[in-house]
Every structure is written in C-alpha cells, then in structure tokens.
Amino acid sequence: MGNAGIQYTNALTEGPEGFESTFAVNVLANHLFVRLLRDRFAAPARIVITVSDTHFGDFRHNLGMVPGPVWKSPDVLARTGAFPEPHTTAAGRTAYSTSKLAALYLVHEYARRLPAGIDAVAYNPGFVPGTGLARNADPVSRFAMRRVLPALTLTPFATGRSAAGRCLADVVLGTTRAPTGSYVDRARVARSSRESYDPQREAELWAAAEQFTEAHAVRTDAR
Ligand SMILES: NC(=O)c1ccc[n+]([C@@H]2O[C@H](COP(=O)([O-])OP(=O)(O)OC[C@H]3O[C@@H](n4cnc5c(N)ncnc54)[C@H](OP(=O)(O)O)[C@@H]3O)[C@@H](O)[C@H]2O)c1
Structure with a gap:
C-alpha cells in the first residue's frame, strides 16, 4: 500500500536527492517501493496507491481548493519550479494534483x-478534512482543515x-473488487479523468521513474 502523501504551499521544496518534494513523496517513493518489491510479489497480490480526485481539476472534484x-515532461515535474510563480500556494497545490x-x-x-495476478489499483478517498495533509498550510487553512471543514463529512462532498480508512482497507484486502489498473472512488470502481488514460505519458513517466530511482535500487540490490 502506498498511502503516504504530502502537499506543500509552494513548488520549491527540494529533498536531499534534488527532486521537488511533492513529486518525490507522491510519485517516486511509491515507484521505488514497487520496484524494490517487484521480484518478491506472489500472486494473488494487490498494490494500492492512494491518489486523489484533485487529478480531475474541476470544481465538482476539488471544491475550488486545488488547481x-x-x-509536463517528467524531467521538469521532478524538479523545483515546474509551475508558474512557484513560490505560491497555487503552485504547490498544482504540484499536488x-x-x-x-x-x-x-x-x-x-x-x-x-505479471498476471499482481494487480495495481488506484484509490481515491475523496476530500478527507481533519488529516495532516494541510500541515504546511497557513494557520487559517490549518484551522479550517481541522475545525471547520470536517462538517462537510455530513455531506457527499467529503x-x-x-x-x-475503512474504504482503503477494503481495497487493500480485496473486499472491494477492482480489476488491475482500475480507479476506486471510495468504495466502487469508477473512471478517472479522461486525461489520466494516456499510454504515451504512462510509458514516458515509467521510464523516467525507473531512471530517477536507479541509484536506490542499485544500492539495495548490492546489499
Ligand atoms: N486529506 C485529503 O483530503 C485527501 C484527499 C485525497 C487523497 N489524499 C491522500 O491520502 C493520503 C493520506 O493523506 P492524509 O490526508 O491522511 O494526510 P496525513 O494525515 O498528512 O497523512 C500523510 C501520511 O504520509 C506520510 N508522509 C508524508 N510525507 C512523508 C515522507 N516524506 N516520508 C514518509 N512518510 C511521509 C505521513 O507520515 P508522518 O505523519 O509520519 O509524517 C502520514 O502518515 C495521501 O496520499 C493524500 O495525498 C488525501
């Protein structure tokens, strides 16, 4: 399960490897995890990666909170300053979506x-107020995330x-049935955005992620 994730208030945060941190945590860390375990999975197995409906980019899915x-090319996305006005919260949230x-x-x-029987599934929890995801935001946003927005959980918007957590457990355990490559929106398989189906970008990103994580994979193999 790749559930760790982070959102910054700029697109300038850089980790020790020189990668922009949103990309490093939300994309490369999961890829490294899958890569290191690739030869050890035994069918039937299921890899679950937590994504977000902010990837749709429309008001219905993000309530206007996240652009x-x-x-862009993975070489650009992996580095700081990939988006206009990279010091802004909007750029940090664009990096997130x-x-x-x-x-x-x-x-x-x-x-x-x-291989057949080793499934990969994307899981979207919807907007979940009250978590630590906004930990880097300004005090007003943090207060809203902690104290105000949880009221939305009484509506279908959150x-x-x-x-x-229950929905995530159901996906991981296979209680929620989902074919490999599918997108689970809370408790049911759904279509992700039209933009999210793009074999050319998928192949290009996979190759780049392999290259970016190469040093760690080699280091571990050598042990
Ligand atoms: N909250 C939402 O509205 C929402 C909506 C859609 C998707 N999601 C996704 O749901 C997942 C869980 O997020 P959450 O909302 O539950 O936020 P959260 O409470 O902040 O949880 C994020 C988790 O990621 C871990 N993490 C962050 N950076 C890390 C790093 N550099 N190395 C290792 N672990 C790291 C955190 O560990 P520590 O606490 O130890 O730092 C924490 O366990 C994320 O993938 C997020 O993008 C959240």
Whole structure:
C-alpha cells in the first residue's frame, strides 16, 4: 500500500536527492517501493496507491481548493519550479494534483507490466478534512482543515477519516473488487479523468521513474 502523501504551499521544496518534494513523496517513493518489491510479489497480490480526485481539476472534484494538474515532461515535474510563480500556494497545490495524475499513470503502467495476478489499483478517498495533509498550510487553512471543514463529512462532498480508512482497507484486502489498473472512488470502481488514460505519458513517466530511482535500487540490490 502506498498511502503516504504530502502537499506543500509552494513548488520549491527540494529533498536531499534534488527532486521537488511533492513529486518525490507522491510519485517516486511509491515507484521505488514497487520496484524494490517487484521480484518478491506472489500472486494473488494487490498494490494500492492512494491518489486523489484533485487529478480531475474541476470544481465538482476539488471544491475550488486545488488547481487542476498541469502535465509536463517528467524531467521538469521532478524538479523545483515546474509551475508558474512557484513560490505560491497555487503552485504547490498544482504540484499536488499533478503528482496524483502521475500516480494514476504509473498504476496504469504497472497493470501493463506486472505479471498476471499482481494487480495495481488506484484509490481515491475523496476530500478527507481533519488529516495532516494541510500541515504546511497557513494557520487559517490549518484551522479550517481541522475545525471547520470536517462538517462537510455530513455531506457527499467529503469523507470522514474513519470512513476513508475503512474504504482503503477494503481495497487493500480485496473486499472491494477492482480489476488491475482500475480507479476506486471510495468504495466502487469508477473512471478517472479522461486525461489520466494516456499510454504515451504512462510509458514516458515509467521510464523516467525507473531512471530517477536507479541509484536506490542499485544500492539495495548490492546489499
Ligand atoms: N486529506 C485529503 O483530503 C485527501 C484527499 C485525497 C487523497 N489524499 C491522500 O491520502 C493520503 C493520506 O493523506 P492524509 O490526508 O491522511 O494526510 P496525513 O494525515 O498528512 O497523512 C500523510 C501520511 O504520509 C506520510 N508522509 C508524508 N510525507 C512523508 C515522507 N516524506 N516520508 C514518509 N512518510 C511521509 C505521513 O507520515 P508522518 O505523519 O509520519 O509524517 C502520514 O502518515 C495521501 O496520499 C493524500 O495525498 C488525501
């Protein structure tokens, strides 16, 4: 299960490897995880990567809080400053929605490349207020995320933390039936955005992710 994720308030945060941190955590870390375990999976197995409906980029899916994804070459997306005015919250959130689109691309590519019986599924919990995802945001946004927005879980616009966890567990355990390469929106298989089905981008991103994680894979193999 690749559930770790982060959202920054700029697109300038850089990790020790020189990658932009949203891309490093939300895309490359999951890929490295899958890569290191690739030879150890035994069918039947299921890899679940947590994505987000912010990848749709429309109001219905993000309530206007997160700009939609802006796809670019993986070489650009992997580095800081990939988006206009990269010091702004809008750029940080664009990096976030774009990273979740990237995670969907990789799930589609895993479905193509992994052996039969090793399934890869993308899971969207919906908007889950009250988690630590906004930990880097300004104090007003953090207060809203913690104290105000949880009221939305009484509406279809948001998912409570327990419900999101239960849905995730159901996907991981296979209680929610989902074919490899599919997108599970909370508890049911759905179509992700039209943009998220793009074999050319998927292959290109997979190759780039392999290259970006090469040093770690080699280091581990050598042990
Ligand atoms: N909240 C939402 O509205 C929402 C909507 C759609 C999708 N999601 C996705 O759901 C997943 C869980 O997020 P959440 O909302 O539950 O936020 P959260 O409470 O902040 O949880 C994020 C998790 O990711 C881990 N993490 C972050 N950066 C890491 C790093 N550099 N190395 C290792 N672990 C790291 C955190 O570990 P530590 O606490 O130890 O730092 C934490 O366990 C994420 O993939 C997020 O993108 C959330």
